[in-house]
Amino acid sequence: MEILVYGIINSVILSMVALGFTLVYSISRLPNFAHGALYVTAGFTTWLFLNRIGHMPYPVAIILSIFITGAMGALIYRFILIRIRGMEISEIISTYAIGLALLEGLRWGGLRGMTFTLPPFIEGSFQIFGVNVDYQRLIIVCCGVVVFLFLYFFTHFTKIGLALRGIAQDERAAMMLGIDSDMTAIISLAIGSGLAGFAAILLLPLGNIIVEAGYNVLIFAIAVCVIGGLGSWGGTIAASFIIGFAQILTEAFLSTHYQMVVALLAIIVTLLIKPSGIFGKQKELEERV
């Protein structure tokens, strides 16, 4: 029972982490390797707003830092990625470099040790099927479901959302209908980065804000996306459940050290059996040999 409950929680956590990355990639074909860095930055800015600058109330700090990460994503596109779009190698290297600069800059700026924590939204825990679950994890699951639903309705029933999907499906045709490709890319990066920040604020109360989390988040996000098929939403959710349960199982029967190993092995196995991921159908020929 414990495995089932914590497996579901872990899966939702993973999909929250991966959502921003897969959103940006599916819409504008940009691999946002700064995803993990934005995640940590969001946690850090929230901490700053809570403890150093202005001692703001928690909700205000959260909303502000989500906006800041979203704006950072938009700025990254507007000033850097816009110039090198389409050059795959440069995109990867530059976003990775931005991520590194952010992460190592934070480390240098004093983000070390155990002092950086965010308080949980609601203290305490409750029992479900005889398993102790704290309220923070319940909130994570609820918020995860809400975010999924919100994104679904946003992309299916609003004008901007439909434009984003149009660009994702066929960029040229969408541009012919007057959809600005750069504008949608900015929006998608802003939303993706904002989601990274949102995930950070939900998840970081469970532990410390550490720089290494940035790398781990990036890796897990990528693992989930590759297994689910890059750019496929249903695949992302399915893959996060697969990896989530696999991780909880390894934790229960082996040790926590193997979590990363499980993620990579899952990637390799997926690539061997079905290279385009579980649900990735489109562009199979274009992207892999």
Add this chain to the structure above:
Amino acid sequence: MEQMRKERVDRGLKVRTEGIYAISSYREMAYLLGPRLFFILAVLSLPFILDLAPYWKRVINIMCTYAILAISFDFLANYVGLVCLGGAFFTGIGGYLSAIFNTYLGMPVYLSMPAATLGGAVLCTLLLLPCLPLRGVYFAIVTLMYPLLITRVIEALNIFGGTNGMTGVDSLPNEYVEHYLVILLSLLFLFGMRRFVNQDIGLVLRGVKDNDQSVRASGIDVTSMKVMAVFIASFMGCFSGAYMAHLYMWAGLSLFALDFSIIPIASVVIGGGGTLIGAVIGSFILVPLSELLRAFGTFRIVIYSVALTAFIVFKSEGIMVYLQRKYHQFERWVKI
């Protein structure tokens, strides 16, 4: 208002040195050989020049090690189209293998290093084999994970000294062997690779980068070409790792550190991608710079990353291409 534009024209000398006329006079030959010979002699004489500053002599070794790594990255990224974000994977494997051969099996240095280089290259190729059908983003992602993965495995299993690493690795015989081994090999790799990529097989590799479907349609197996390329790249990477293990007489988890992945990438971008020699020049600039910035600690990585991004965005051709252009062409303003 009169509009002007910059026109670039090849120097007459450059045109004359193309083809057989290159050997028509000493002037033409000097034009062609001059920069190369200058570079080679400068690198070879570095240990003697730096006798004046003993601290910087150690930097030569690290500089050349990074140069080899950068050549390996440049080759994989710009000639085969495989962006390998985990160069540290190669150094780590090479270093650990060399340390294992040396301390556990008792091989002397001159055996353990070649064995580790070759064995490491085979091992890396085998481990990367499942990922080779991928390209672009996918390959970058997976290679990024490999060094982290191995670090976790070593930590978890507590093998090979665990987090403390393996001590007691033999050092190289003397200082000059240390310097010249790595200098000569980096020159060898540099000019060897320059020649290699201009062979027919290099052309096929570039075909794999630009349009692998057409390579496949020509009846050439893309994956086997990639296997070969990865083998060559990991050969160079493993050599640097094995060399470093013997240089520091220690092999530990820091051989899988981020530095070995990011500095070569930065030097390739700064030096000019696809020129190979640009990679070397880039690392000859970046590594001494990083020594100067040692006081800043992890802030160095920030500086690299910012420089890297700035170069990609504003000066994506890199130093080497710029220099080549200045050497081969002159510029003048003409009316439109």
